[in-house]
Amino acid sequence: MSVIADDATQSMSRRELMTLVGKVAGTAAMYQMMSSLALAANSTFDKRFSLSGAPKGASVLILGAGLAGMVAAYELQKAGYKVQILEYNNRTGGRNWSLYGGDTYTELGGITQHVQFDKGLYLNPGPWRLPYNHQGILHYCQMLGVKLESFNQANYAAYIHSQNAFGGKPQRYRTVKADFEGAVAELLSKSLQQSQLDQAVTKEDREILLQALRNWGALDQNYRYVKGRASSSRRGFDHWPGGGLDGEPTYSEPVALSDILKSGLWGEIAANDGIPEQPTLFQPVGGMGVIGRKFGELLKNVIRLNSKVVEIKQDETGVTATYVDTVKGGPPQTARGDWCVCTIPASILSQIPMNVSPAMQQAIYAIPYGASCKVGLQMKRRFWEEDEDIYGGITYTDQMNAIIAYPNTDYFSKGKGVLLGAYTFGPNASIFTSMTPQERINAAVQMGANIHPQYRTEFETGVAVAWHRVPWTLGCQGTWSEDARATHYKNICQIDGRIVLAGEHVSMIPAWQEGAVTSSIDAITRLHQRITKG
Amino acid sequence: MKHPIRVATGVVCTVAAVAGIVTAANAQRRGGYNFASGKDIYEHVCQGCHMADAKGAQGAGAYPGLASNRKLQTPLYPVLIVLRGQKAMPSFSALSDEQVVEVVNYIRTNFGNSYPNAVTLDQVKGLRARAVQQQAQRPG
Numbered sequence: 076m077s078v079i080a081d082d083a084t085q086s087m088s089r090r091e092l093m094t095l096v097g098k099v100a101g102t103a104a105m106y107q108m109m110s111s112l113a114l115a116a117n118s119t120f121d122k123r124f125s126l127s128g129a130p131k132g133a134s135v136l137i138l139g140a141g142l143a144g145m146v147a148a149y150e151l152q153k154a155g156y157k158v159q160i161l162e163y164n165n166r167t168g169g170r171n172w173s174l175y176g177g178d179t180y181t182e183l184g185g186i187t188q189h190v191q192f193d194k195g196l197y198l199n200p201g202p203w204r205l206p207y208n209h210q211g212i213l214h215y216c217q218m219l220g221v222k223l224e225s226f227n228q229a230n231y232a233a234y235i236h237s238q239n240a241f242g243g244k245p246q247r248y249r250t251v252k253a254d255f256e257g258a259v260a261e262l263l264s265k266s267l268q269q270s271q272l273d274q275a276v277t278k279e280d281r282e283i284l285l286q287a288l289r290n291w292g293a294l295d296q297n298y299r300y301v302k303g304r305a306s307s308s309r310r311g312f313d314h315w316p317g318g319g320l321d322g323e324p325t326y327s328e329p330v331a332l333s334d335i336l337k338s339g340l341w342g343e344i345a346a347n348d349g350i351p352e353q354p355t356l357f358q359p360v361g362g363m364g365v366i367g368r369k370f371g372e373l374l375k376n377v378i379r380l381n382s383k384v385v386e387i388k389q390d391e392t393g394v395t396a397t398y399v400d401t402v403k404g405g406p407p408q409t410a411r412g413d414w415c416v417c418t419i420p421a422s423i424l425s426q427i428p429m430n431v432s433p434a435m436q437q438a439i440y441a442i443p444y445g446a447s448c449k450v451g452l453q454m455k456r457r458f459w460e461e462d463e464d465i466y467g468g469i470t471y472t473d474q475m476n477a478i479i480a481y482p483n484t485d486y487f488s489k490g491k492g493v494l495l496g497a498y499t500f501g502p503n504a505s506i507f508t509s510m511t512p513q514e515r516i517n518a519a520v521q522m523g524a525n526i527h528p529q530y531r532t533e534f535e536t537g538v539a540v541a542w543h544r545v546p547w548t549l550g551c552q553g554t555w556s557e558d559a560r561a562t563h564y565k566n567i568c569q570i571d572g573r574i575v576l577a578g579e580h581v582s583m584i585p586a587w588q589e590g591a592v593t594s595s596i597d598a599i600t601r602l603h604q605r606i607t608k609g
Numbered sequence: 610m611k612h613p614i615r616v617a618t619g620v621v622c623t624v625a626a627v628a629g630i631v632t633a634a635n636a637q638r639r640g641g642y643n644f645a646s647g648k649d650i651y652e653h654v655c656q657g658c659h660m661a662d663a664k665g666a667q668g669a670g671a672y673p674g675l676a677s678n679r680k681l682q683t684p685l686y687p688v689l690i691v692l693r694g695q696k697a698m699p700s701f702s703a704l705s706d707e708q709v710v711e712v713v714n715y716i717r718t719n720f721g722n723s724y725p726n727a728v729t730l731d732q733v734k735g736l737r738a739r740a741v742q743q744q745a746q747r748p749g
């Protein structure tokens with residue numbers, strides 16, 4: 076059997092392999108093998124997930140057509156339930172959203188932005204990247220036929236920038252990383268050689284560690300991080316190696332450890348090391364919003380758009396949602412289901428009367444929503460590629476805009492491109508939110524020009540989304556404190572009579588779509604169990 | 610909702626007008642808020658949700674207006690809300706005691722409010738122990 080497995084994995088998908096194992100060795104062996112593969116999984120999501128056997132005529136009312144709502148509708152419908160979704164917006168996807176030229180967006184306070192990007196260019200105001208271990212959302216991308224391309228998170232040629240370091244001149248990520256690690260490796264080697272670490276490191280390990288430090292830190296023969304081939308091949312050259320007579324390289328001078336430390340630039344060295352930032356990451360071709368749009372097309376017969384839920388009431392036999400048509404107006408209408416999956420963000424749900432237990436109500440009250448602001452800037456040409464060899468990825472700055480991210484698509488194309496000119500959270504985002512959209516754009520342009528002077532001539536048009544001003548979320552994400560988690564998390568997950576909540580805020584992966592997907596699957600699995608087994 | 614204001618996002622307005630915001634704001638990057646007067650704090654922090662005219666806003670959810678708001682009569686009510694947050698409103702405990710005094714007195718004496726009994730520094734200090742820490746979490 077192991078022979079089959081080894082050969083087969085080369086050329087077969089996992090599903091094909093399972094079927095084969097099933098045929099050859101029987102179902103028991105197949106399940107055994109499945110669970111051993113599952114142990115290696117990097118996600119709680121199980122691709123075999125599927126519900127079946129809904130009682131005849133049973134119905135579920137779903138509130139919100141974001142990813143959590145649409146996953147619930149799709150899977151429950153497959154299981155045989157009658158489903159319907161009420162959605163406030165005039166489109167599906169919720170926070171899964173892209174803004175294209177021709178779109179308009181009106182934020183709270185009434186200011187409308189008319190997006191003027193060229194055809195094919197867009198901003199993802201919310202989610203923009205999909206980590207490789209977010210197997211739930213990746214599964215639905217495949218199910219919907221959403222084409223994925225690489226999202227370039229770590230770009231060693233992009234910059235780290237501080238207004239107060241190196242005269243405000245941005246430094247390439249690769250030089251900061253190389254110089255910091257080189258200097259630390261040299262320090263450690265010195266300590267080792269001077270026997271200062273004898274208590275912590277055995278004699279035997281000491282020799283290995285010295286080798287490892289030389290390797291890790293690009294040290295020379297004498298365990299020093301100095302100007303030379305080793306350091307330059309990490310941090311970059313003054314004159315780069317090439318062919319022929321011009322090919323002789325000139326090495327560059329590393330920056331002293333003390334200068335790196337004082338610069339604060341070390342703060343971003345680990346920016347790509349958290350699991351969600353580790354390669355490989357993906358993005359949908361054409362914008363993140365493609366997922367929500369395609370999901371909506373698939374479910375269009377069961378979604379009612381422009382429907383603002385204003386009250387949720389359960390009784391012995393079902394759940395009634397009262398809603399207002401935001402376009403046609405008129406008196407409030409009602410929709411009813413035997414059961415209800417509510418994915419309305421807690422920020423808004425905290426304002427909607429709903430008869431659930433005090434424990435669940437308190438949980439809904441306990442989740443404030445975080446601030447975040449993104450600004451998209453269309454540039455007349457892709458100067459970051461043409462002038463600076465930056466292809467996708469992220470520049471970090473200690474200015475308030477925090478981030479400049481370069482498009483991870485259409486590399487080398489002539490013509491325009493849209494930069495993410497600001498991506499903020501915390502206090503900076505609150506300050507950005509307090510500005511008008513035009514002020515946010517101007518601020519991002521002005522800050523960006525300190526890193527890329529080309530902004531001054533190449534900037535054309537922008538759009539700014541501050542999440543506390545988004546009418547249908549009142550914020551970016553549920554920001555659970557540890558205390559609130561300990562007190563309320565289990566309560567918000569419970570099935571309360573005939574109502575169960577789902578969404579990013581009902582997950583341990585806040586502010587990621589995977590949280591919305593896995594929370595939805597967990598909620599409907601338990602709901603289905605309750606319905607069928609009592 | 611008020612009448613939508615059309616913004617020509619292609620036009621760069623005078624750089625000088627923005628320069629003030631940018632310089633003041635750049636100082637914030639490492640956390641906390643650097644504004645001193647109640648007006649400045651309101652216009653750079655609270656206005657994000659309660660709006661420039663303090664009349665709040667309404668979408669699928671709502672931000673309450675602080676203008677002509679009878680609840681502000683009770684001096685410590687807004688202090689507690691700022692320090693602890695409430696439902697969709699996060700706590701703003703990153704504001705110092707002095708800043709809380711300033712901003713609370715500002716909203717209680719502007720936007721059609723004119724309540725006597727200014728909040729004192731000692732009162733805010735007394736409530737500080739009940740403040741809720743806001744965790745700035747990076748979104749995905």
Ligand SMILES: Cc1cc2nc3c(=O)[nH]c(=O)nc-3n(C[C@H](O)[C@H](O)[C@H](O)COP(=O)(O)OP(=O)(O)OC[C@H]3O[C@@H](n4cnc5c(N)ncnc54)[C@H](O)[C@@H]3O)c2cc1C
Nearest residue numbers: 139141143163169170202203204384578579586587588749
């Ligand atoms: C700035 C930012 C960056 C992010 N980055 C990433 C990322 O890179 N990768 C990633 O995977 N995730 C990211 N996320 C997180 C991701 O967007 C969310 O976790 C996910 O989209 C939430 O899905 P949901 O279904 O729980 O909620 P939503 O998508 O918010 O869906 C809720 C729905 O309910 C509707 N609704 C609200 N009120 C009512 C009402 N009264 N009546 C009827 N309907 C109502 C809303 O219109 C909405 O459609 C980011 C989010 C933000 C804001």
